[in-house]
Amino acid sequence: MYIYNEGNEQIYLRALKGADIAIWEWNMENNTLFLSNNFTNIIEHTGIDFKDLWDFIQKTAVEPDKVSAKNDLVFFINGNTSIYKSEFRISTNNGKIKSILIKGKAIKNPQGKIRLISGSINDITEKKSLEEHINYLAYYDSLTGLPNRFLFVNDLRTALINSQNGSLIFMDIDDFKLVNDTFGHDYGDLLLVIFSQLINSCIKDLGKLYRLSGDEFIILINKYNSYNKLSELCYHIFNYLKKPFEVKGDKIYITISMGITLFPEDSHDINELYKYADLALYHSKINGKSTFTFFQHEIFNSYRRKVNIEQELKNAVKNNEFHMLYQPQVDIIKNQIIGFESLLRWQNAKLGFVSPAEFIPIAEMTGNIVEIGDWVLNSVCKTIYEMKLKGHELKKISVNVSPIQLKKVGFADKFVNIYKKYGISPSQLEIEITEGTLIDLFSYKIKTINELLKKGVKVSIDDFGTGYSSLNYLTVLPISTIKIDKSFIDNIYHQKNKVIINCMVNLSKSLNYEIIAEGVETKEQLDLLSETGCNIIQGYYFSKPLTINEVEKTLMKKDGFGGV
Template structure:
């Protein structure tokens, strides 16, 4: 109100209008003379008579709700220390009548022109139930995720400064979607409200409950001495919600997954802590739900590595990160190279070299294996064509095929198309499938294998001896090669292993299979395998998998010298 208006009204009448506007608008005014430690307070929001307050910190201590007091004071200190340009804070107060209200505080330090003192001018707004602030979840009357993050950041700083530890407990209602589907969204809202009220009643004053988006809740445990205290909070929650909650005469059972992370031990970054909590909740769900998981960094490392592999593998082909190495199969009697196996490799800028044993199962699980497998096929067939043009001798080039690829209707047409494109005979390509893949073939897939063989492609059974093969399948298909698994070769000096290997050789000879021993690493293994009648070997004893350019040197010689 301008000075002219005040002069026209008179002091008493002006004072009445001024105070009425404060009351009606739920606005308060404070002035803190920082040089003289004097406070002028005019507000009706809290209901307190604050006549003896000397500074803003004392004022905040007096009116702030105990769970928000530290945060309210920190906001003031951040402004006074120059961290923030303006004084701005949102927090809860507990009124003289016992009500909880939300206030928005704005202020700035100005030089008083008359007395030349520094004065902090502050406006206080009652924003309870208003959209002027973003700290309150209207449905549950709890703090929301945004305000919670501010409180968490402050709690981390306090824990570090005072050498204490705190915890986050992330709570997910596992069956909330089912409840919504069965009863409707309005009913689901009632469940959330009742759940929030019940959950809040279980917590002590040192804990703060927040509503996160959807059916998620977060508990901030500001201080504890032993992890058992946090576990006890979780156990109490589980025990309480074993009983149903009643909503509109319906008995509703709540299934929960809980995840816990500790600060500052696990992290001092609030967003990272939330990520860790989410990981712990995911682990709880995998463990069967209604479980609490405490975040473990070592377990998480493998999870985040897997997640990174999943994201990076998508663009690996486009970025030309995949490449092939080739390992020769050697005739055991002449040391000559008879064929080669194409083996995929992956080198990523973020992850470095990733073993096929690590990324192939992920590619299969995420549905990327067909795209990757088709790339391997084309690259191997193209290379085989180039080697034939250079006059190198080899009987076949082998490519590993996943069960998923084999089940695709377009698999056989793709093979034929690629062989035609690069002008190589079908007999030059050997399809390697594992023993478990052979056992898992359906009638339809058996038909595919027969079609491939009838079309002139060779079929090899890889890792033979690790499963329980159906002998009928071995008899039924004119398979070209049995590759004996490394686990048998590793212990070939053992008499039982010799007996098993000799039996496989006898079976292979009778069925006209070529017998290849995988993973041969020593001269002693080679000699024993030769005596047992093995046809060929593959392993580091002769040659490890090599890049295309290096393997060409071996192909030029045509044999491996040892």
């Protein structure tokens, strides 16, 4: 039960003051306006009398808000709403702008005419400031002050609705993660602020710069979509970036990659345009960075092909889509097959035949190469076992192994367990790795190769001479075989290539390595290789890659190179 007394009224007045609320009442019959004591504190006006609410609005509301404030009052007095409510800005005596909220209800006489309007007034300046800040963050990046992804989508939608000709330039800073890792995120943030200011000065009135996330920025050009003018703009930006950035007293050089898409030429769809610009940017990255690429539909087709391969690879092993072929390695002195290289092939129901050169890099990127590699090793070991049952003792089959597999913990144990499962001698297997893989593993997982070498598994270097090997690696690892890359064989007619091949052969003989020439296709190539002393040949001159049934028939021949 509420009991009124003077103490309660003091509590009431203190509560109004603490809440920045004042009370008012407008007697419309005698046109007088009552204002509580806290009213002056809220509106920060002194020495001004207000006849009524109209007079209050006229004398305090900022000019842009007067019309809407008066309309709110008219709307209420005319009976269009039961509660009077109006938000507007006022100017105080000292010129400060504040936001207020006025609310009220009417008391009517028996004839239904408004007699009194009583209500409150709140200071909502802080609330409005917070709302404005939240609204700002919804559209603008808090670090750089640039418009963000949300505003970019809105602006691009507007440009497309208005059928404007324009373009998107998607860009990011090359190797920006290294900057954060080396100097710290505070340093990186400051670099982004300086970078955004520089790009804005480059584009001036040509377009609008947005920060999407991290070091990703996009420029919306709604003036033109000319290849020449856009190229000029990109070169202009590159020229600006030749000078170092000064961040916290340090000088740092950066490069950027850019991807460009044009509208409406490339698409009318927001999501497609963004994807196309992103794909063009990715194309710039794989082409060496510090460049720009215009989107072409061939890029999208390549991307879609890559995505399809990624998806189909996931179930390729389970669906039994892989098969192995075996290409003979022939000793031309003994006229015998001394081994085979196992070659993985993929026939997919949706994609048809997919070249290893196309799907292997994708399998390595996605990690599917590990499962595929396990399948290959099982298949090869099973083939050696089944051929033995038929009376064909295969001396050696080489298996291509990805660096992704070699870096996996437990690879050596897995390899051993598989060949033991089929009762195969490790000397019948040869791991074939590329020159680049050898160098990478030398400093990373050399222990894996050493474990296999101790078991008796041979190691072959594929594509020898095409990379950046050091002879030191050849002396440290007990490699068994070096394979001369096909690119040298194709150009063996040139004296320089012949000299290089001769050096490879002499080096291999000195280190007691077996040397194999890959990709031999003509009698002339064979004769020139024979002159250098390279006697083991692999290529179409002798045989294409064979199915296991064709291998068996070849081994059963009594003439030619029929026997292992």
